[in-house]
Amino acid sequence: MRKILIIAWKEIYLTFTNRNLLIIMILSPLAVATIVGLAFGGSGANDIPIRDIPVAIVNQDQGNDFGLNYGDIFVSLLVPAEGQGLVPTQGEGTCDLLESRSSGRRDSNVLHDLTDSVVFDAAVANALIESGELDPPVHDTTEENYVELVAKLAVKNGTYVAAIIIPPNFTQRIAYIPVIHPSIEQSGITVYANSGSPISSGVIRSIAGGITQRIAAGNIAMAATFGELQERYGAAALSTFSQDDFSSAFACAFDPGTDLVQLQSESVRGGASDDTTSIILVAVGSAQAMFFAMFTAQFGVLSMHQERREWTLQRLVISPTPRSHILAGKLLGVFVTVIFQLLVLIVALTLIASLLQRELTLIWGDDFLSLGLLVFAAALGVAGFGMLLAGIVRTAEQGQVVGPVANMVQGVLGGAFGFLLPTSVAVFSLVYWGRQAFLSLSRGDSDIGLNLLVLVVLGLIMYVLGVILFNRRFDF
Amino acid sequence: MEFMIETHDLAKTYKSADGKEVLAVRGIDLKVRKGEIFSLLGPNGAGKTTTISMISGLVKPTRGDAEIGGFSIIKQPLQAKRLMGVVPQEIALYNTLTGRQNLEFFGKMYGMRGGTLKARVDEMLDFVGLTDRQKDKVKNYSGGMKRRLNVGVGLLHKPELIYMDEPTVGIDPQSRRRILDTVKELRDERGMTVLYTTHLMEEAQELSDRVGIMDHGEIIALGTQDELIQRVGEEDLLILKVSAGAVDDKLPQQLKREVVGVTQVLVEQNEQDRVGQLKISAKRGRRALPDVIRLAEAAGVGVQSVEIREPDLEAVFLHLTGRALRD
Numbered sequence: 001m002r003k004i005l006i007i008a009w010k011e012i013y014l015t016f017t018n019r020n021l022l023i024i025m026i027l028s029p030l031a032v033a034t035i036v037g038l039a040f041g042g043s044g045a046n047d048i049p050i051r052d053i054p055v056a057i058v059n060q061d062q063g064n065d066f067g068l069n070y071g072d073i074f075v076s077l078l079v080p081a082e083g084q085g086l087v088p089t090q091g092e093g094t095c096d097l098l099e100s101r102s103s104g105r106r107d108s109n110v111l112h113d114l115t116d117s118v119v120f121d122a123a124v125a126n127a128l129i130e131s132g133e134l135d136p137p138v139h140d141t142t143e144e145n146y147v148e149l150v151a152k153l154a155v156k157n158g159t160y161v162a163a164i165i166i167p168p169n170f171t172q173r174i175a176y177i178p179v180i181h182p183s184i185e186q187s188g189i190t191v192y193a194n195s196g197s198p199i200s201s202g203v204i205r206s207i208a209g210g211i212t213q214r215i216a217a218g219n220i221a222m223a224a225t226f227g228e229l230q231e232r233y234g235a236a237a238l239s240t241f242s243q244d245d246f247s248s249a250f251a252c253a254f255d256p257g258t259d260l261v262q263l264q265s266e267s268v269r270g271g272a273s274d275d276t277t278s279i280i281l282v283a284v285g286s287a288q289a290m291f292f293a294m295f296t297a298q299f300g301v302l303s304m305h306q307e308r309r310e311w312t313l314q315r316l317v318i319s320p321t322p323r324s325h326i327l328a329g330k331l332l333g334v335f336v337t338v339i340f341q342l343l344v345l346i347v348a349l350t351l352i353a354s355l356l357q358r359e360l361t362l363i364w365g366d367d368f369l370s371l372g373l374l375v376f377a378a379a380l381g382v383a384g385f386g387m388l389l390a391g392i393v394r395t396a397e398q399g400q401v402v403g404p405v406a407n408m409v410q411g412v413l414g415g416a417f418g419f420l421l422p423t424s425v426a427v428f429s430l431v432y433w434g435r436q437a438f439l440s441l442s443r444g445d446s447d448i449g450l451n452l453l454v455l456v457v458l459g460l461i462m463y464v465l466g467v468i469l470f471n472r473r474f475d476f
Numbered sequence: 477m478e479f480m481i482e483t484h485d486l487a488k489t490y491k492s493a494d495g496k497e498v499l500a501v502r503g504i505d506l507k508v509r510k511g512e513i514f515s516l517l518g519p520n521g522a523g524k525t526t527t528i529s530m531i532s533g534l535v536k537p538t539r540g541d542a543e544i545g546g547f548s549i550i551k552q553p554l555q556a557k558r559l560m561g562v563v564p565q566e567i568a569l570y571n572t573l574t575g576r577q578n579l580e581f582f583g584k585m586y587g588m589r590g591g592t593l594k595a596r597v598d599e600m601l602d603f604v605g606l607t608d609r610q611k612d613k614v615k616n617y618s619g620g621m622k623r624r625l626n627v628g629v630g631l632l633h634k635p636e637l638i639y640m641d642e643p644t645v646g647i648d649p650q651s652r653r654r655i656l657d658t659v660k661e662l663r664d665e666r667g668m669t670v671l672y673t674t675h676l677m678e679e680a681q682e683l684s685d686r687v688g689i690m691d692h693g694e695i696i697a698l699g700t701q702d703e704l705i706q707r708v709g710e711e712d713l714l715i716l717k718v719s720a721g722a723v724d725d726k727l728p729q730q731l732k733r734e735v736v737g738v739t740q741v742l743v744e745q746n747e748q749d750r751v752g753q754l755k756i757s758a759k760r761g762r763r764a765l766p767d768v769i770r771l772a773e774a775a776g777v778g779v780q781s782v783e784i785r786e787p788d789l790e791a792v793f794l795h796l797t798g799r800a801l802r803d
Contacts, residue, residue: 003585006585013573311567312569315564317533318533319586320555320587
């Protein structure tokens with residue numbers, strides 16, 4: 001055991017005294033994540049170069065007896081020409097006063113440009129399934145939740161970046177109607193977003209949040225007006241209030257055109273941090289950390305071929321040290337180095353995010369145990385991948401060619417280069433599993449068991465295969 | 477126990493790139509006595525390094541076994557390896573570590589630690605003359621310094637047996653002299669057994685108590701230098717320098733046929749320097765010389781100089797194989 005530790009320590013020492021390797025290990029991923037985070041997050045959020053984000057709106061809202069349907073507001077704001085119900089196309093009365101202030105923004109609906117939203121109903125759901133793009137949901141499917149489940153599957157497989165789920169009784173619960181429904185209850189709209197597209201998902205969450213706030217504000221305005229009318233003229237007078245009167249009087253209260261949704265300052269996630277920069281730091285940082293950790297592991301394991309060429313490996317074999325200890329020492333060194341690399345990146349990105357936020361921001365979430373387990377599993381996965389490559393290649397030179405190519409493939413599949421491939425392909429990448437798990441933790445979701453399992457099992461399988469292949473060539 | 481190394485039918489077969497089996501070592505039986513310098517002499521590719529690699533546990537023999545101090549290198553590799561130190565032909569050092577760090581690391585691999593390790597490292601740095609440069613990274617050492625440190629690492633744990641595989645390749649004469657003196661010192665002052673491989677006849681002659689001559693994976697002759705030279709008998713080696721390209725294929729045959737005492741004729745050409753050499757083994761070489769020169773000039777070969785050598789290991793190799801050691 002002592003010799004394993006001595007060899008591992010030598011590996012770690014050689015790695016951390018290699019300036020070029022340190023640049024690749026630490027500075028490169030840190031720089032990429034920070035630059036991307038600053039470019040697309042923070043004050044630059046207004047300039048997010050994103051358009052036509054595919055969104056599925058599952059509008060199950062049945063409205064109320066008064067003809068009011070808040071679900072349709074979502075639809076009308078996000079889906080051109082599909083708008084129905086409350087939101088008028090021209091201002092009247094009170095709205096005229098607001099027209100002059102917001103005319104510039106009403107000329108075009110920013111939301112229509114930003115999103116490519118569709119009303120996701122049973123017809124759309126069936127079409128997706130019949131086309132083979134989606135498998136039908138198999139668990140706990142009822143007639144009521146069928147469309148919702150299919151929409152979620154469509155998000156999961158990447159057809160849509162997000163699904164906005166509006167429940168059936170949404171309007172009934174929150175709408176204030178004098179005499180009939182004189183109270184307001186809580187209700188909720190669910191935004192089911194693909195965390196693999198953090199920027200777009202964040203934008204959609206912001207939009208949904210903005211619209212929701214607008215509806216809440218409209219509700220309050222309506223309740224206050226009705227209260228005033230009831231006090232002055234009595235409840236009987238309100239019974240003469242027609243739907244058309246209602247529309248013309250309150251339309252602008254629900255029109256976000258009078259107060260466009262502010263994307264840059266809205267909450268876009270439910271985790272430990274609420275700013276876009278942090279999300280991007282996590283999304284890009286985790287992918288880059290996994291990607292560059294693969295290089296580190298590879299450099300470390302492939303150095304066996306380098307040592308063999310320089311005869312230091314032979315010198316170790318000639319010494320009274322079992323070959324298994326030599327291999328174990330090398331891999332332990334690589335494993336510890338990768339863990340250290342990941343931890344440094346996690347801490348450094350946390351510091352960067354905190355500096356930008358001017359307060360301590362735990363961008364990776366606050367479940368430190370899960371985070372530690374994930375770092376451990378990720379290190380095991382990439383070390384196993386490195387060992388497999390070391391077993392496949394015959395020389396250091398081959399490793400220098402095959403290694404980076406294999407890493408690039410893993411990086412592309414796993415989303416390390418800013419775009420995501422379909423999940424069915426991405427699952428073959430360690431980067432994907434690590435990245436998804438880091439993103440989950442950052443959102444406060446500790447359900448990363450599958451990710452840990454995949455990383456550990458894949459790592460061990462690749463490690464064993466690598467050792468078998470390498471041992472075949474361990475005769476000099 | 478009289479012998480430090482004993483090999484029994486030690487053989488190694490490799491597969492070449494085209495799938496053919498290459499017999500690198502053809503089953504050798506070798507015994508090296510304790511406290512002697514034993515040289516394996518042979519041209520490049522003779523199988524010297526493969527033999528040492530098998531004896532040191534680096535390469536698994538295809539068949540046979542080797543015992544080091546009574547321990548089988550196959551069945552008891554760790555015990556056998558503790559007795560030996562190896563100075564490989566290559567500079568087997570970590571370039572980005574300092575000289576001292578290299579010694580410390582490999583010392584730990586031999587189980588040394590603490591004060592013992594420090595004392596041995598200091599001693600070895602002094603022995604190889606690198607105390608002043610111990611904190612410099614090896615990549616900043618000269619070739620000779622690296623060679624000396626390479627030797628130092630092999631000797632660090634005071635092995636009873638040291639393998640030195642062509643340790644003087646590619647170094648300056650001063651460093652070479654120092655290494656050769658070190659080898660003799662190891663035997664004379666420390667009683668170490670040295671197994672030394674070289675393709676340089678002069679080194680084998682200077683150092684060896686006994687010599688094994690290897691060619692094509694076999695030991696073709698083994699004994700003390702005197703014993704080996706006696707095989708050649710009274711043959712001298714005549715070396716004639718001639719113009720390159722001047723010697724045709726007929727002259728060697730003619731010399732063997734017509735000059736009394738000539739047993740071997742070897743032609744070496746160096747087109748680059750425009751010189752050639754005729755190496756002629758001949759009994760009573762001085763008496764044969766006039767006839768040799770006469771026939772050479774009759775064949776149109778201008779002789780530029782003549783050297784007559786007493787029988788040596790190179791003559792032995794030439795006698796046994798018909799080839800020069802450096803072929």
